[in-house]
Amino acid sequence: MKIQAFAAPGKGQPLEPFEYEPSPLAPHDIEVRISHCGICHSDLHLVNNDWGMSRYPLVPGHEIIGTITQVGSAVTRLAPGQRVGIGWQADSCGECEWCARGEENLCSRSAPTCVGRHGGFARSIRVNGHFAIPVPDGLGSENAAPLLCAGITVYSPLRAHNLGPQHRVGVIGIGGLGHLALQFARAFGCEVTAFSSSADKEAEARRLGAHHFAATRSPEALKRLAGSFDFILSTANADLPWLDYVSALRPYGTLCFVAAPPSNLSVPVFPLLSANKRIVGSTIGGTAALRELLEVAARHGVKAQTERFPLAQVNQAMARVARNEVRYRAVLEL
């Protein structure tokens, strides 16, 4: 039976109804009837072929929640009727050191969910069951879908850097990623500061978990915080005064990028050297981290704040995402 979806027929074009014949269900595959799919900025980049890897027609969507309808002959961990989530990644070699550790996102043969295969802006999807993560009962699907990409993007670095109640953490940018980072940093017990150029986000940032709010339109606000932070997570796709953020770190402090600013990072080395400071990048996470993330979110009440749209309004929804108007994550409901 054909799968009903929405696809971009070519680079930068609006999505339109599209149907395709799924490939046969391989032994390790499952089929999932999709109930929700988040819209990520990466979906816009894919439609626009910003990364030069898109193939058309392109069905975006990689923050997928749904219910299993079929499992292949080799699938033992999952069963029809189970609710699962699928994120950015749909396949990997399964054999390298990273796959062995459940960090399949670092596998050199890592394959994205919507490049060369069709994603989650669709009624259903077939994927390798290894990349389908059971969703704990405590999580609502509409709040959990964005955890599969936005959530893991901010959860992984907090976890990898062993953050805890002894740490002071800053989050730059209160949007799709940042509003989840505030919640997770709070769940890790950190003292949390939100950095935002939108002073009107203060109340919401505090409600999401921030103890403090720094309105960064005023450069002095940042300079006053010199030597304050163990970890600053940048979720902003913008060129910011990075040296001021390095200065805001304490000794051994880390400035972590989960979004790439348009220009090169350019900083003098001496301020890193003199206080053992660190600049790092981080990207999504593998299946081990995804499982853990969903458990932590369920246990600690971490939820994506969403605006919901029917699939037929996908173009309007994507336009709102493109204009950064969504607070804080758009989700398609099917």
Next chain:
Amino acid sequence: MKIQAFAAPGKGQPLEPFEYEPSPLAPHDIEVRISHCGICHSDLHLVNNDWGMSRYPLVPGHEIIGTITQVGSAVTRLAPGQRVGIGWQADSCGECEWCARGEENLCSRSAPTCVGRHGGFARSIRVNGHFAIPVPDGLGSENAAPLLCAGITVYSPLRAHNLGPQHRVGVIGIGGLGHLALQFARAFGCEVTAFSSSADKEAEARRLGAHHFAATRSPEALKRLAGSFDFILSTANADLPWLDYVSALRPYGTLCFVAAPPSNLSVPVFPLLSANKRIVGSTIGGTAALRELLEVAARHGVKAQTERFPLAQVNQAMARVARNEVRYRAVLEL
């Protein structure tokens, strides 16, 4: 009794004989009769006031080994006759979180040995006994002196990043710092690669502990090593193709600077982000690390390879250091 020394009378001037009356021996002070003092590039920077903090007359020297001749009334850990080493740092607040951890180098009141006080190009020195580290019997003084600054500079990051036999480590620059880094990385059990623009250093690099040698005059040599290293330590005071070194890292790999290149570090963020890579700085170490370093050096036979000069030839020795002619560390013998 006055202390006989060599001092720069003003910025950039040759050193000349100089004597000074030491301040009275405070309760926590000790006096040390100096037997050896290494010459570090930092001594040249201080003489030239490159960092804007020099005061003249300036007695350089912060890689000091000698024998205690007097201890203040409050000193219990040390006794006359004991051999000790003194490095870059001579004082700190003694009360902050970093001092409490033996990481006094990160104290905001950290005071260098030869800024506003006289250093080790001298017959003796008085310092806070807390910063005098007992030297294990197994170490020759002429080989141990450079460990107090060059040694700790490279030891600290290898230790802080928990390097071990599972790791592949690169060392950029085979000089005063690099020749010690090769030995320490080998002592940590790492698989070690030396990066050098001097192809004629290969045999020596291998003798010092390198398993592999990359002659970096050829840009292809570096590109061939993409994805190879867990940790690359840069000891070079030069602007190098940093993005190529970032590319040479494996996932989670770290590029660590212990010397500051003249220009800003400028790299795109995406390569850091896509494989969880890290760029960090590191500086010397506190008394806890210094003690450990000397024990490790004694146990594993890590030695600075030195050229020795009498104190009277200090200007000739410094000129050789300035021209990077010394292999690998100049030491004054008194």
